[in-house]
Amino acid sequence: xTAGLLEAPGLAAAPLTTADLHASLTDPALTSMTLLxxxxxxxxxxxxxxxxxxxxxxxxxxxxxxxxxxxxxHLEQDxxxxxxxxxxxxxxxxxxxxxxxDLLVRQLHTDEHITADPEAVLVTTGCQxxxxxLLRALRRDARDTVLAAAPTYVGFTGAARLxxxxxxxxxxxxxxxxxxxxxxxxxxxxxxxLRPRACYVVPDFSNPGGAxxxxxxxxxxxHAADELDILLIEDNPYSxxxxxxxxxxxxxxxxxxxxxVYIGSFAKTAFPGARIGYVVADQPVAEGGLLVxxxxxxxxxxxxxxxxLAQAVIGGLLLEHGCSMERAxxxxxxxxxxxxxxxxxxxxxxxxxGSGVTWNTPAGGLFxxxxxxxxxxxxALEESAGRFGVLWTPMYHFYAGTGGLTQxxxxxxxxxxxxxxxxxxxxxxxxxxxxxx
Amino acid sequence: xTAGLLEAPGLAAAPLTTADLHASLTDPALTSMTLLxxxxxxxxxxxxxxxxxxxxxxxxxxxxxxxxxxxxxHLEQDxxxxxxxxxxxxxxxxxxxxxxxDLLVRQLHTDEHITADPEAVLVTTGCQxxxxxLLRALRRDARDTVLAAAPTYVGFTGAARLxxxxxxxxxxxxxxxxxxxxxxxxxxxxxxxLRPRACYVVPDFSNPGGAxxxxxxxxxxxHAADELDILLIEDNPYSxxxxxxxxxxxxxxxxxxxxxVYIGSFAKTAFPGARIGYVVADQPVAEGGLLVxxxxxxxxxxxxxxxxLAQAVIGGLLLEHGCSMERAxxxxxxxxxxxxxxxxxxxxxxxxxGSGVTWNTPAGGLFxxxxxxxxxxxxALEESAGRFGVLWTPMYHFYAGTGGLTQxxxxxxxxxxxxxxxxxxxxxxxxxxxxxx
Numbered sequence: 001x002t003a004g005l006l007e008a009p010g011l012a013a014a015p016l017t018t019a020d021l022h023a024s025l026t027d028p029a030l031t032s033m034t035l036l037x038x039x040x041x042x043x044x045x046x047x048x049x050x051x052x053x054x055x056x057x058x059x060x061x062x063x064x065x066x067x068x069x070x071x072x073x074h075l076e077q078d079x080x081x082x083x084x085x086x087x088x089x090x091x092x093x094x095x096x097x098x099x100x101x102d103l104l105v106r107q108l109h110t111d112e113h114i115t116a117d118p119e120a121v122l123v124t125t126g127c128q129x130x131x132x133x134l135l136r137a138l139r140r141d142a143r144d145t146v147l148a149a150a151p152t153y154v155g156f157t158g159a160a161r162l163x164x165x166x167x168x169x170x171x172x173x174x175x176x177x178x179x180x181x182x183x184x185x186x187x188x189x190x191x192x193x194l195r196p197r198a199c200y201v202v203p204d205f206s207n208p209g210g211a212x213x214x215x216x217x218x219x220x221x222x223h224a225a226d227e228l229d230i231l232l233i234e235d236n237p238y239s240x241x242x243x244x245x246x247x248x249x250x251x252x253x254x255x256x257x258x259x260x261v262y263i264g265s266f267a268k269t270a271f272p273g274a275r276i277g278y279v280v281a282d283q284p285v286a287e288g289g290l291l292v293x294x295x296x297x298x299x300x301x302x303x304x305x306x307x308x309l310a311q312a313v314i315g316g317l318l319l320e321h322g323c324s325m326e327r328a329x330x331x332x333x334x335x336x337x338x339x340x341x342x343x344x345x346x347x348x349x350x351x352x353x354g355s356g357v358t359w360n361t362p363a364g365g366l367f368x369x370x371x372x373x374x375x376x377x378x379x380a381l382e383e384s385a386g387r388f389g390v391l392w393t394p395m396y397h398f399y400a401g402t403g404g405l406t407q408x409x410x411x412x413x414x415x416x417x418x419x420x421x422x423x424x425x426x427x428x429x430x431x432x433x434x435x436x437x
Numbered sequence: 438x439t440a441g442l443l444e445a446p447g448l449a450a451a452p453l454t455t456a457d458l459h460a461s462l463t464d465p466a467l468t469s470m471t472l473l474x475x476x477x478x479x480x481x482x483x484x485x486x487x488x489x490x491x492x493x494x495x496x497x498x499x500x501x502x503x504x505x506x507x508x509x510x511h512l513e514q515d516x517x518x519x520x521x522x523x524x525x526x527x528x529x530x531x532x533x534x535x536x537x538x539d540l541l542v543r544q545l546h547t548d549e550h551i552t553a554d555p556e557a558v559l560v561t562t563g564c565q566x567x568x569x570x571l572l573r574a575l576r577r578d579a580r581d582t583v584l585a586a587a588p589t590y591v592g593f594t595g596a597a598r599l600x601x602x603x604x605x606x607x608x609x610x611x612x613x614x615x616x617x618x619x620x621x622x623x624x625x626x627x628x629x630x631l632r633p634r635a636c637y638v639v640p641d642f643s644n645p646g647g648a649x650x651x652x653x654x655x656x657x658x659x660h661a662a663d664e665l666d667i668l669l670i671e672d673n674p675y676s677x678x679x680x681x682x683x684x685x686x687x688x689x690x691x692x693x694x695x696x697x698v699y700i701g702s703f704a705k706t707a708f709p710g711a712r713i714g715y716v717v718a719d720q721p722v723a724e725g726g727l728l729v730x731x732x733x734x735x736x737x738x739x740x741x742x743x744x745x746l747a748q749a750v751i752g753g754l755l756l757e758h759g760c761s762m763e764r765a766x767x768x769x770x771x772x773x774x775x776x777x778x779x780x781x782x783x784x785x786x787x788x789x790x791g792s793g794v795t796w797n798t799p800a801g802g803l804f805x806x807x808x809x810x811x812x813x814x815x816x817a818l819e820e821s822a823g824r825f826g827v828l829w830t831p832m833y834h835f836y837a838g839t840g841g842l843t844q845x846x847x848x849x850x851x852x853x854x855x856x857x858x859x860x861x862x863x864x865x866x867x868x869x870x871x872x873x874x
Contacts, residue, residue, distance in 0.1 A: 013663070013666070013668075013694050013695045013696055013720065014666075015720070015721040015722055015723040016720055016721070016722045016723065016728060016731075017722065017723040017724065018722060018723070018724050018731070019577075020575075020577055021574050021575065021577060021722075021731055022573050022574055022575075022576060022577060022735070023577070024573075024734075024735065024738065025574070025731050025734055025735065030734070030738070034734070053529055053530055054529075056524065056525060056528060056529060059524045059525075059527075059528040060524070061509060061520075061523065061524060061527060064505065064527065064746065065502055065505070068501065068502070072498060083498075086498065087493065087496045087497070087498060088493060088496075089710075090496075090498060090501065090710050091493060091496040091708040091709070091710045092490055092491075092493060092708070092709055092710060093490055093704075093709040093710075094710065125562050125712075125740040125744070126740055126741055128738070128739065128740055128741050129739065129740050132738070132739055136459050136461075136599065137458050137459055137462070138457075138458065138459075139459060140456075140457055140458060140459060140460070155738075155741075158737065158738030159738055159739075161738060162573065162735065162738040162739060226450070229450070229451075231450075257449045257450050258449060258450045259450055267530075271528040271529070272528070272529055272530040272741075273526075273527050273528045273529055273530075273531065273744060273745035273746050274744060274746055275562075275740065275741070275742070275743065275744040275745075275747075283450065283452070283453055284452040284453070285452055285453045285454065285455060285458075286452040286453065286454040286455070287454065287455050291453060294453075294455070294458055294462050297461075297462055297467070297471070298459070298461065298462065298599065300595065301461065301467070301565070301569070301592075301595030301596055301598060301599040302565065302566065302569055302596075302599060302739075303562040303563055303565055303566050303712065303740065304563055304565050304592075304709075304712070305712070306712065307562070307710060307711060307712040307744050307746075307747045308710035308712075309501065309710050309711055309744075309746065309747050309750060310712075310744045310746050310747055313746060
């Protein structure tokens, strides 16, 4: 470095270009999501069937304080921690795996009949981080591949793009993933020299498809994973939100050969602002320990550990409800049941047989899918929002360009029955205007 | 899938092997950190100069409630939010960039003379996530490279391994990074066909080196970045913890050509359990927007957004101290100053000139470095802990195998003056036993 440099004028840096940034930033599947968010943001007054947020009518700011105090009391009274230990737990860097693992394990047992060791659980910054950690762990080189249902949750697609993991889609029907379809996709990938590692599956009310797998199909899927020698990544954000008619067991609770890595979230059952998710990964690793220990190592490079403060609030909430989230979110589940019925009844009234419009009838979850006799893309959405005052999500976003062009996703989680009725009136007017005669 | 599969016995999956998992999981630099943590964990009764945690004597559980209420009041009274809006802010999915950006910007102006637009700030899950996002953004392909001081903070090394970013080290002296050394390293990397994108630098009390750059050296570094056409990633966790004699301006506040991406953390100034960090990235991108917008897109695939609850608590703390963390952590800064003096005085008493033991005299931060006349590796640490009851960190961990073999890092942040004195007595006994005669 010459002394003359000291006098050199400040050179304005040339702008960065996205061509020099990570490829995920220009991925078509993800940039279209940005466009979608812009469109929905431009019509704040429209009735929105697009929002994927949970119902917020029962949130209570004071409850945050109660939860935190309840967890603090648990540390002091149940676990015998000193005040100093309590402060350290809440304020300091904590164990990478988390501080509410024992409560989480009780919840999994109570609500999902899953038996897990607290040491096999890693608390994550939302379920999104759990997906990233898993895909990062399983992506050794460019051959590594995961399977996922088509349509696929965009958060999973995003995690895959971020970790440069190849995703192969498997068609999903109303009954969820079919074991034979999975086997075909795995064999096709292997024939191309790829190395299929896992299949991502949401057996209870997939987003966006709303599919729920039967117990027999779950058993077939587990057998297929065994025969194909791949893992199953079971994501379960919605199983609590069922129709009250009982529900099939989770894949993880049926798994006898260690195929299922289970990921979960408190975003829908508690609240998203905590950003608390988790992964149960009890698969042994030849060199010692479990897969979860490897995921924890990756987490120590990604976010170190999950906010102890946020964990404490969720921990308190768990304690208040006897470690059952099914109990904790019973009121929300009732809201979603009512809303789904209003939606399905409203659709039947407005779109009689022969109208060219059809839809699925999910038994729970937060989403329904409508098929229409025209292309439901951003241009259609723009018209629907601007001229008719109703927003929805184009389904093709969830297909990575392979389908769904005449389908739209309807989310009913944050709406009142009246808003759903108004929204359906507007939707019917929009569909009528668009439908070819 | 044949029906026969239904009756097939459950095949226990073969264990995973680390050879099939991401390469970062078997990286020597990072596995040695695991070993280190194990050793320190085995000697809970030893005086630990190894802990990098902040002082915890002023943590107060009730303060968490005060901070949260203070932020809630801010939303209601200062920003005029309705109760419903407040609940939505605390409980729901929030804006990817964060909810306390306006307060953060005020803090940066008050404490660091940095002028930033709230829209150029991204709140992250600790500073660790900010590093991962930056490296992910800048890593387009295998040629992309970052420079970092040797010795380097292991969190940065971890973020680089996770994102598969090549790191080239630049030697760091007691005065920090030298612009000429940086230029040499950048040119050498280019000669190898690599594409140097940025240099990671901690100008105020680097971890572990304890170096602080003079204002003139900072100016030279900024000029070098301009001439070399690279970014500077300025990480500033420790500038508050100085010797009370004033301090040089941050690189970001001196930057006139948009070279500096600034990352910060509330882990040391507030508390680690919040997991709140941030990045200021106001570099324009040719296709529109700023670098921060690209980082926000990556964050939406990594953790969606940072816990609103944790942000609210930090926001309240900022408000209580007029958006000055220098004010908020004045008591901690005083503790560190006292401890550093006790440490330096104690070293001078125990290791007279000619003893073969030397050390640096940092003007602040949380760490000092001791040079000893023997190899300070895990075996030495094990003996130090087991026979003498004192823990420290081998410096070679921070060099990626290129140096520091006879150095150890002494951290004094969580100790009392008495513990430091006891620890130094033990350390002196250990050093005497190890020193060749």
